[in-house]
Structures are given as structure tokens and as C-alpha cells.
Amino acid sequence: MKNGKNEELVYLEILDARGVLFGEKRKEKLYTYTMGYEGEREFLEWSQRYLHSNWRIENDFWFLDGKAMQADFILMSAYIWNLIEVKNYYGHFTYKDGLCWHNNKLIDDDIFDVMKQRINRIGKIAVAVDHRIEVRPVFVFINQHGQLHMHQKPPFEVLQRNQLVEFLEGLGYVEPMTANLSNRITQQLDRNRIAYGINYTRLDPTVLTQMRKGIYCANCKSFEVNINKPGIQCRQCGTKESIESVICRHAKELSIIVHNLPEMLNSKNLNFLMANQLSLRTTRKYLSKNFEKEGKSRKTYYKIK
């Protein structure tokens, strides 16, 4: 989220766009991650708008506690950390007899149990910065088509979308953090941070041959694009993009598809992926300009990251 979408979501989007997203589980995952991403993006926008600027916004913090865990947001002041979990559930969320249901389906990882574990670990991190810091867990159900049915009092504070502005504004003015405190927080978070924490299963890179080939629109994923000298334009949504940007974007895509075979990151394979809609010369020109070359003459490939 901090740097855009997580890698697994990007990967699933590629498979989907190119017609090789097989299996119900993968489709479900793409939906869940997309909703999660959209929800967090929206919460971030609202926070930037309604939260006093002296609050520090920490977002998408991954840490270890037996397994990889994530905190969506921590809104920090000198003495209070609001630990925010954003849920973007479309439809009905029900809490009854200590169980959580989404559209009448039991939620596998009980969201309130996960919060208990999350707050325990974040609490320790906070105390190591300053023992006076209080960590307050808050759930935000952000989906505008979401409905909550709480048959009992939830173990944590729960906000609905229409309470969000009031909540953020209500956090109010806080004293600006001293540089010293701010540095200590950064150090403590860095010490506990892990890289995006999920090892996901990728398909064999030969999936490249089964994929739909061609250049597609960055915005709406349509393959209906006009390709001209300065750039492409989508016939569906009108989005324009320079040729250089198109090549870089598809090169990154190729690097995710052939993840464990870096020598496949060459101009030929990239043109294969783009259905040869650009000349090899053009592809090479922008690959050389943007990425580092590896290998000798005929076996040149690029370090794309």
C-alpha cells in the first residue's frame, strides 16, 4: 500500500488481465486483495484530509509474530497510537456468539482474534519507544454498501463509514512530535519491520506461452489500444501513455511472470509478451535507457526491478 499494491495483488492482476487466472481460490484472492487495497487507499485519503497534520500516519506495517502480520494504519501522536484495521466488506457483516460472518459465510481468520495478537505485538513495540504510549485498536468498516449486524458488543471499537470523518477530526490537535521521538519511532519500527510477508505460489514461467499477448491499457486493462509514434491511447477509456512508459510497465510485468529466470528478461521475450506491437529496436532503446544490461552480446538481458 505504501508503495502502491503489494506484489501478490499485482501478480494476480496480470494473470487476470491475460486470461490465465485459473481456480476459484485465486479469483477469490484477487477480489479480497483488491477490496483490501481500495479500502486502505480510501482510508489514507480521508486521513490526509481530516486528521490534524501533527499526527503521524504509518501505513502497511509488516511485522513478525510467529507468522507475518500486518497493521493497516497506525495514527501516532506522542502518547497515543490508534491501531486501525480497515475492512472493506461489501454486504453484510455479522458478529454473533463470538463469531464473525461476511454475507453468511464464516470468516476463517477471526478478525477480532487477529487484532488481539496484533495489538499485543504493536503494544510491545510502542512501549519500547516510550512506556507512556497507549495503543488503541479501532476497526473501520469502510464499504459504502456494507451493513453491520452486531448481536453483541464487539471486543474493540468499531466505526462505520459515516462515523469516519467525525472520528478523524475528533482526534484533534496534538503537540508536534519532537525530532528525537520521531526518530526513535522510526528506528523501532524499522527494527521490527519485515518485507511484504507472504510467500505466494506463482505459476511456472512457461505460463507466458498460454497468456494473451499484447499491449494493454494501464487504467482499464483493455487490449483495445491505438499505438502511434508518441504513445498509446486506449479505445475504451481514452487513457494515454508514452511508449517509454508502456515498455517499462510491460517489462516489470514480464519480470514478475518469469520471476526466477532473470535471463528471460530480454527484448525478444518482452516483444513476444507485447505481441510484437512495437519494433524490437524501440523496445531495446527504452530497455537500455531504463534498465541495466547483463550478459554478453547475443545473450543480453536486463535487470528489471
Ligand SMILES: [Zn+2]
Ligand atoms: Zn483503458
